[in-house]
Amino acid sequence: MPSGMKSLMRGIAMPLLLLxxxxxxxxxxxxSPIMLPSPSAIVIKWLEWLRSGELLVDVLGSLGRVTGxxxxxxxxxxxxxxxxxxxxxxxxxxxxxxxxxRPIPPIAWIPMSILWFGLGNPPxxxxxxxxxxxxxxxxxxxxxxxxxxxxxxxxxxLGAGRSAMFRRVILPAATPYILxxxxxxxxxxxxxxxxxxxxxxxxxxxxxxxEAREFMWSDKxxxxxxxxxxxxxxxxxxxxxxxxxxxxxxxxxxS
Amino acid sequence: MxxxxxxxxxxxxxxxxxxxxxxxNINLSLSQGEFVCLLGPSGCGKSTLLNAIAGFIxxxxxxxxxxxxxxVGPGPDRGVVFQEYAIFPWMTVARNIAxxxxxxxxxxxxxxxxxxxxxxxxxxxxxxxxxPKDLSGGxxxxxxxxxxxxxxxxxxxxxxxxxxxxxxxRRTLQDELLRIWRKSGKTILFVTHSxxxxxxxxxxxxxxxYRPGTIKRNQxxxxxxPRDPAGAEFNDLKRELGQLVMEEQERHTRDEMKGE
Numbered sequence: 001m002p003s004g005m006k007s008l009m010r011g012i013a014m015p016l017l018l019l020x021x022x023x024x025x026x027x028x029x030x031x032s033p034i035m036l037p038s039p040s041a042i043v044i045k046w047l048e049w050l051r052s053g054e055l056l057v058d059v060l061g062s063l064g065r066v067t068g069x070x071x072x073x074x075x076x077x078x079x080x081x082x083x084x085x086x087x088x089x090x091x092x093x094x095x096x097x098x099x100x101x102r103p104i105p106p107i108a109w110i111p112m113s114i115l116w117f118g119l120g121n122p123p124x125x126x127x128x129x130x131x132x133x134x135x136x137x138x139x140x141x142x143x144x145x146x147x148x149x150x151x152x153x154x155x156x157x158l159g160a161g162r163s164a165m166f167r168r169v170i171l172p173a174a175t176p177y178i179l180x181x182x183x184x185x186x187x188x189x190x191x192x193x194x195x196x197x198x199x200x201x202x203x204x205x206x207x208x209x210x211e212a213r214e215f216m217w218s219d220k221x222x223x224x225x226x227x228x229x230x231x232x233x234x235x236x237x238x239x240x241x242x243x244x245x246x247x248x249x250x251x252x253x254x255s
Numbered sequence: 256m257x258x259x260x261x262x263x264x265x266x267x268x269x270x271x272x273x274x275x276x277x278x279x280n281i282n283l284s285l286s287q288g289e290f291v292c293l294l295g296p297s298g299c300g301k302s303t304l305l306n307a308i309a310g311f312i313x314x315x316x317x318x319x320x321x322x323x324x325x326x327v328g329p330g331p332d333r334g335v336v337f338q339e340y341a342i343f344p345w346m347t348v349a350r351n352i353a354x355x356x357x358x359x360x361x362x363x364x365x366x367x368x369x370x371x372x373x374x375x376x377x378x379x380x381x382x383x384x385x386x387p388k389d390l391s392g393g394x395x396x397x398x399x400x401x402x403x404x405x406x407x408x409x410x411x412x413x414x415x416x417x418x419x420x421x422x423x424x425r426r427t428l429q430d431e432l433l434r435i436w437r438k439s440g441k442t443i444l445f446v447t448h449s450x451x452x453x454x455x456x457x458x459x460x461x462x463x464x465y466r467p468g469t470i471k472r473n474q475x476x477x478x479x480x481p482r483d484p485a486g487a488e489f490n491d492l493k494r495e496l497g498q499l500v501m502e503e504q505e506r507h508t509r510d511e512m513k514g515e
Contacts, residue, residue, distance in 0.1 A: 150341045151341060153337070154341040154343070155354075156329045158355040159331040161358070168354070172345040175345070248386070249344050249345045249346075249388060250345075
């Protein structure tokens, strides 16, 4: 058997075993279906959810908020990070505020964001953008600060002005850091979207699992959790592909 | 005619505890088309001098005139080949070579033509679309040289460019550099701590002293190219310069023993 096949089998073995044990425990009536519904019940509920069309609305709702909030947060963080990283003076102006605001978890902003933006999408987008903002900002700053000065000297020597220096030297040189920031930022955005849907809106995966709790629909809660997990995995895989493509010049990606 | 003229140049680096006189009262001039080596042990200020001509370092006193213009900062008229392969890792070989031309706003067709010609000149044709991570040290330095030839800077400042290469690659690149120099008539200032390298390459060898950096010897080398490193004249000069360099190296070692 080829080794790729072998490792695939090993990877499947544990989850499969877990599912079998779980299903048997449920079928034997050892736990109540409300405390722990069986895998088959969850799959049936998931298919029902899918067929009703509601799942698609929820997934698109959550993804839309993640996308909007992330683009807003990262879109502000990237230019600010480039400025702060390259200009010590800008850094001195902004760094103290950022150091104070950064440790506040986006969750702690929930009450104020509802006061400011009311209910619905605006507070959710605000919270998600906050979650994405800081990781992208911090990583962009260190990316720019860590650009090897030899490249800056070489570019100046070849006649590069300020704008060419930014676009063609500093930005690409900082890309490995920036992508790390984006990856962490998307992860945070994904956590925050679920939380913000539990409080401010009436669709999305976060809203749906909280709604299911009201009715004690454990099967739907777990179906929702699994959907969140798979969606997160898909986003991470996409980021991975983007990373590999954008950093194909980078040494660290070899082997 | 003097192309580069360095007048009473001094550079002191101010540290928190003590200051280091890297260069003291340097007077040196280079004619157009000359190939001059700066030779000396580490710490003799040869790289400082090169960086001052490149415009990366502001001298403490004195001035540098290149082609009638005082040096105030770095510029494409004085191309630098750095010891640490400073080609951009995120650009392919061809894009690296094209960089200076793109900055200048040269037209696409002309850039392609120049880049193609340079890829051929330096034997890089097959590596055109590769990234630097796939290249050996020797190949990377070829790209760095091609990048300067692309912008056609009349002066090439080379800071131990072949220092990290193995002996055979080094010899090949030395020969290539001589060929390019003869063909292009560029003025080259080449920093090295290898006596043999300086003798193999240059018209003139400037031996520098260890701290403060001053000029110890201005040695004209008249041997015809290609030079034979096993020849009598080569070795007589090598022995003589070796003695001068070793005196400075010993001062360097004594300083190091003192923990400085």
